[in-house]
Amino acid sequence: MAKSPKISASHEPGGLIVHISGLLPSLSPAEQRVARLVVADPADAARRTITDLATAAETSEATVIRFCRSVGMDGYPQLRIRLAAEAARRVEPPDARVVGGDIPPGADLAQIIATIAFNDARAVEETAEQLDPAVCEQVVEAIGAAGRIDVYGAGASGFVASDFQQKLHRIGRIAFYFPDVHTALTSAALLGRGDVAVGISHTGTTSDVIEVLEQARARGATTVALTNFPRSPITEVADHVLTTAARETTYRSGATASRLAQLTVVDCLFVGVAARSRARTKKALEATAEAVQSHRVGPGRRQG
């Protein structure tokens, strides 16, 4: 009874393979053949059935089971699962990611996708990391208490501005966005104390947006700038500056990465504002959700 062939492996979640190769010399010849197969290619072993593996190791199923017990598993299924898990974990590092910014000319689409996703995700994460919660808080406060909110942005940043406007509108705040500079200027001229103006510009140098923000500030509104560059001109006309962290990249994927970063910031502000007044917000959101319901088709089930 004392002769337990089972060597506990439960305490080492990570090192199953190592564990097995350590035990290898202490195993019987037939079990060693099994062990070698397993160590050589865990993922492959995990895919095999016990009969399959036994055949490959030129032995019987019984021996494979004995092997499982020898390395501390209850049975073959458990070994399989542990192997699969182990294999998955150790596959990760060898992915030579194209971390740089630019896409190599000869890249295939899979590579392009990986690169873009990496950069995009990175931009989002890094933006969040460097966002100053205190500044956000102030902005949220200002927006939450504002009589009216104007959001400015041109070109690519215009989409984000428009998105922000729509979000605020959905939770019942009075917000505007103007695709046209002149209209925006006019609107800015009508702002006053307690109102908020948000200017979005990736480079922070878009003169249209700066001008409008300046105007808003002159009228007494609280101004907020969202840009990638903390010392760009737009920051000079802003009471609060929020920055994104899209690396300087080429025109190619950079544009989108910075957009995503901006959207993330906008989302944070939005949720912040929404969280400030749960009840009112929820009601507004439900109302708008219902409004579009009739434009949805079917139950979304399979084969129509």
Add this chain to the structure above:
Amino acid sequence: MAKSPKISASHEPGGLIVHISGLLPSLSPAEQRVARLVVADPADAARRTITDLATAAETSEATVIRFCRSVGMDGYPQLRIRLAAEAARRVEPPDARVVGGDIPPGADLAQIIATIAFNDARAVEETAEQLDPAVCEQVVEAIGAAGRIDVYGAGASGFVASDFQQKLHRIGRIAFYFPDVHTALTSAALLGRGDVAVGISHTGTTSDVIEVLEQARARGATTVALTNFPRSPITEVADHVLTTAARETTYRSGATASRLAQLTVVDCLFVGVAARSRARTKKALEATAEAVQSHRVGPGRRQG
């Protein structure tokens, strides 16, 4: 026939869980119960035997097998192994992150930011992981060769559609976006062989977009759908289906996460198309960059 209930999962080494949650709404009730258990705790599911899992989901083994097939697996053992592998890989967030998606009522802004950023970045990464390069390739080909490209999208997806249109336009492709359904329908009616129509809808159930895409297809155009749900109605009128992988979240941050995922896909397509014809693209990009230069202030670099 082409319409197999099996949605290929073989090309996505990482995104099984995401894949499953995307498929969730298209599954039958009993299968959904199984799916939810699996998504909620993949590692645990991998440990269970099929009978066990069936019992836990209050259904029969047969249903579990059906579920396996529905998500593209050969059988239960394969699912188990894939789940184990997946679970192992995602052990990453051992920190008590608010992964669920929803924001707790008492959360402070820093927490909110962390949560949002995490979910957003996640959506981007997971979308890229499960994107099928082969399908992308076909879409890129089609767009690259198209006489004309129409991009459709309503509401939030409209921003993305518009973004895509603008991108394509910037590299010299003839692309259109219509904020209005009727105009879009009219345009779709004018499409023909060799043209491409792209429909964007997160839920895949937006009737306006589906109708327009259907129209485009009837006219002989190549149709592309971009949605989060691989079996939603919109996929039935599309020649190529691209999916995003934003988890089902509440309206709050979910909306932005799905937007980011969509933008990432659009960006991939864009870069793909651009890469197809470097020379022409580059010239077009430089020209457009110059055009907005006069609207920039100062030296365009940081220190304003």
Add this chain to the structure above:
DNA sequence: CGCGCTCTGAAAGTAAGTTTCATCCGTGGC
């Protein structure tokens, strides 16, 4: 109201995993 449809679980059937046991083979005692 009945037809056809999908969804579902019970039960039968098959394959996988586990145990048992007889055999083999090397070792050491007599």
Add this chain to the structure above:
DNA sequence: GCCACGGATGAAACTTACTTTCAGAGCGCG
């Protein structure tokens, strides 16, 4: 040299897990 012993091994019996089949339930539709 012969025999008893014990671990290692695989064949076969056995058990459990997985898969398929099928009939009934429920639902939408004409």
